[in-house]
Amino acid sequence: MATTFVDTVTLFVSGGDGGNGCASVHREKFKPLGGPDGANGGRGGDVILVVDPQTTTLLSYHRSPHRHAGDGGPGKGDMRHGADGEDLILQIPEGTVVKGPDGEVLADLLGAGTRFVAAAGGRGGLGNAALASPRRKAPGFALLGEPGFEGQITLEVKTVADIALVGYPSAGKSSLIAALSAARPKIADYPFTTLVPNLGVVQAGEVRFTIADVPGLIPGASEGKGLGLEFLRHVERCSALAHVIDCATYEPGRDPAGDLETIEKELAAYSVEGALGGGGEVLPLNERPKLVVLNKIDVPDGRDLAEIVRPDLEAAGYQVFEVSAASHEGLRQLSFAMAKLVDENRKRLVESAIEAPRVVLRPQAVNDRGFTVVRENTAEGEIFRVLGEKPERWVRQTDFANDEAVGYLGDRLERLGVEEKLFKAGAVPGSTVVIGPGDGVLFDWDPTMIGGAELLAAPRGGDLRLDEANRPTREQKREQFHARMDAKAEARREMEEQRRAGIWSDSSSEAGESESDK
Numbered sequence: 001m002a003t004t005f006v007d008t009v010t011l012f013v014s015g016g017d018g019g020n021g022c023a024s025v026h027r028e029k030f031k032p033l034g035g036p037d038g039a040n041g042g043r044g045g046d047v048i049l050v051v052d053p054q055t056t057t058l059l060s061y062h063r064s065p066h067r068h069a070g071d072g073g074p075g076k077g078d079m080r081h082g083a084d085g086e087d088l089i090l091q092i093p094e095g096t097v098v099k100g101p102d103g104e105v106l107a108d109l110l111g112a113g114t115r116f117v118a119a120a121g122g123r124g125g126l127g128n129a130a131l132a133s134p135r136r137k138a139p140g141f142a143l144l145g146e147p148g149f150e151g152q153i154t155l156e157v158k159t160v161a162d163i164a165l166v167g168y169p170s171a172g173k174s175s176l177i178a179a180l181s182a183a184r185p186k187i188a189d190y191p192f193t194t195l196v197p198n199l200g201v202v203q204a205g206e207v208r209f210t211i212a213d214v215p216g217l218i219p220g221a222s223e224g225k226g227l228g229l230e231f232l233r234h235v236e237r238c239s240a241l242a243h244v245i246d247c248a249t250y251e252p253g254r255d256p257a258g259d260l261e262t263i264e265k266e267l268a269a270y271s272v273e274g275a276l277g278g279g280g281e282v283l284p285l286n287e288r289p290k291l292v293v294l295n296k297i298d299v300p301d302g303r304d305l306a307e308i309v310r311p312d313l314e315a316a317g318y319q320v321f322e323v324s325a326a327s328h329e330g331l332r333q334l335s336f337a338m339a340k341l342v343d344e345n346r347k348r349l350v351e352s353a354i355e356a357p358r359v360v361l362r363p364q365a366v367n368d369r370g371f372t373v374v375r376e377n378t379a380e381g382e383i384f385r386v387l388g389e390k391p392e393r394w395v396r397q398t399d400f401a402n403d404e405a406v407g408y409l410g411d412r413l414e415r416l417g418v419e420e421k422l423f424k425a426g427a428v429p430g431s432t433v434v435i436g437p438g439d440g441v442l443f444d445w446d447p448t449m450i451g452g453a454e455l456l457a458a459p460r461g462g463d464l465r466l467d468e469a470n471r472p473t474r475e476q477k478r479e480q481f482h483a484r485m486d487a488k489a490e491a492r493r494e495m496e497e498q499r500r501a502g503i504w505s506d507s508s509s510e511a512g513e514s515e516s517d518k
C-alpha cells in the first residue's frame with residue numbers, strides 16, 4: 001500500500017570536493033617571468049539540513065537517498081580563483097533527529113530555520129601564488145583540493161506536540177482530536193485507521209497547545225507488534241499523555257481498567273532516548289503527567305461503564321474525564337485540564353533553563369600540531385603508521401606526480417617533527433611508513449631521501465632568474481666593466497711585448513714554412 005508519510009530514512013551524503021590550485025607563471029611582452037600567478041581552487045559545497053515548517057514527511061529522501069553537494073572549481077592563471085561549490089539545502093520537518101551510523105545523536109533540530117551541516121565540503125587547494133614566499137619565489141607546483149566528507153546519516157522525525165493521545169485502535173482518538181481542534185484526520189470504524197501521527201492546535205482560555213493523535217497501540221507494541229514501535233517515538237517529546245479508553249468496545253475480554261494497564265506496560269517498556277532539543281531531564285513515558293479520557297459516553301452502555309470504573313481510576317491517582325467526541329460532552333473540561341498540565345510543564349522548563357549550569361565549549365585549536373606514530377605488525381611485515389589531522393590533510397593535498405610537490409611535503413613533515421618521532425618509534429632507513437588510517441599513503445622511509453627538487457640549480461621553489469639578491473647593482477656593473485677593460489688593455493700590452501721580442505714572428509714564419517713544405 002502506498003503511503004505519503006515517511007518518518008525515518010537513511011541518507012548517504014557527501015560534500016563537494018575542493019578545486020585544485022593552479023601552478024602558473026605570469027607572462028607578458030618584455031616580461032617573460034613575472035612571478036607566480038596561479039590562483040586557489042574553490043571550496044566544495046556543504047550538505048545542510050534546514051528545518052522547514054511546511055515539510056511534514058521524509059518521503060522525497062526515501063526515494064532518492066544519495067545526495068551530493070557541488071564541487072569547487074579549479075584555480076586558474078592570472079589570479080582567477082575557482083568558484084565555490086554550491087551548497088545543497090535539504091528541507092526537513094521540525095523535530096527531526098539526526099543520527100550517525102552507530103546510532104549516536106548528532107543533532108536534534110527544533111525551530112524553523114535551524115540548520116545542521118550534515119556533510120562539509122572540502123577545502124580548495126592553494127595555487128602557487130599563495131605558496132610563494134621570500135625564500136620560495138617561484139613554486140612550480142600547487143596543492144590539490146580536499147575531498148568532501150562522505151558518510152551515512154539517519155533522519156528520524158519525532159512529532160513536536162504538548163500532549164499525546166494514546167490508546168487501543170478504534171478508541172476514538174482521531175474523533176477526539178477532530179472535536180478539540182481544526183484537524184481533520186481520517187476516521188473510520190475499523191482498527192488501525194490512523195496510519196500516521198496527526199497534529200491539532202487547541203485553544204483553552206489563554207493557553208494554546210498542540211495535541212498529537214498517535215496510531216493505536218496493542219499488547220507487544222514496544223516489541224514491534226502492530227504500529228506501536230514505529231510510532232511510539234512521536235510520543236517522546238510530549239509533556240503529558242492522555243489515555244483514551246473506549247467504553248463502548250464490542251471486543252470480548254476487554255475493559256477500561258485492563259486497557260489502561262496494558263498501555264501503561266507498553267509505555268514503561270519503551271526506552272526513551274536522552275534529552276532532546278536541550279530540554280533537560282527526560283522522564284520515561286509511564287512517569288509523565290497523564291489524564292484518563294473515558295470516551296464514547298454518548299452510547300448508553302458506555303456511560304454506564306464509565307460511571308462504574310471512574311471511582312476506581314480516581315482512587316488510583318488518575319484525573320478522569322468522561323467525554324463524547326460525537327456530542328462534544330465534557331470536552332471543555334478536558335481541554336482546560338490539558339492546558340493546565342501544559343502550562344505547568346512550560347513553567348518548569350523555564351525555571352530549569354534559568355538554573356541550568358553554563359556549558360563551556362573548548363573547540364580544538366586550529367593550529368593543532370598533534371599527531372601520533374604507531375608501530376604495527378601486519379601480514380606484510382612491520383609498518384609505522386602516522387596519524388594526525390595535519391599529516392593526513394597534507395598528503396591528500398599533494399600531487400605525487402610532481403617532484404617539487406613531494407619535496408615540499410617532505411619539508412612540511414620534517415618541520416612538524418614526524419621524522420624525529422619515527423626515529424623514537426624505532427624506524428630505520430627502509431622502514432615502511434603509512435600516513436593515514438587504512439591503506440593510506442605507503443612509502444619506504446629514508447631520512448636522506450632526495451625528493452627531486454634538490455637537484456635544481458636553485459633552492460626548492462626558487463628560480464635564479466627571479467632571485468633579486470643575485471642581480472648586480474649599477475655600481476657593480478660599472479666596476480665589472482672597468483675591470484674587463486683593464487684586463488683587455490693588459491692583455492694587448494703583453495701581446496705587443498711578445499711581438500717585439502720576436503716570439504710571434506718566428507713562430508709564424510716557422511708555421512708558414514712547415515705548411516709550404518707539406
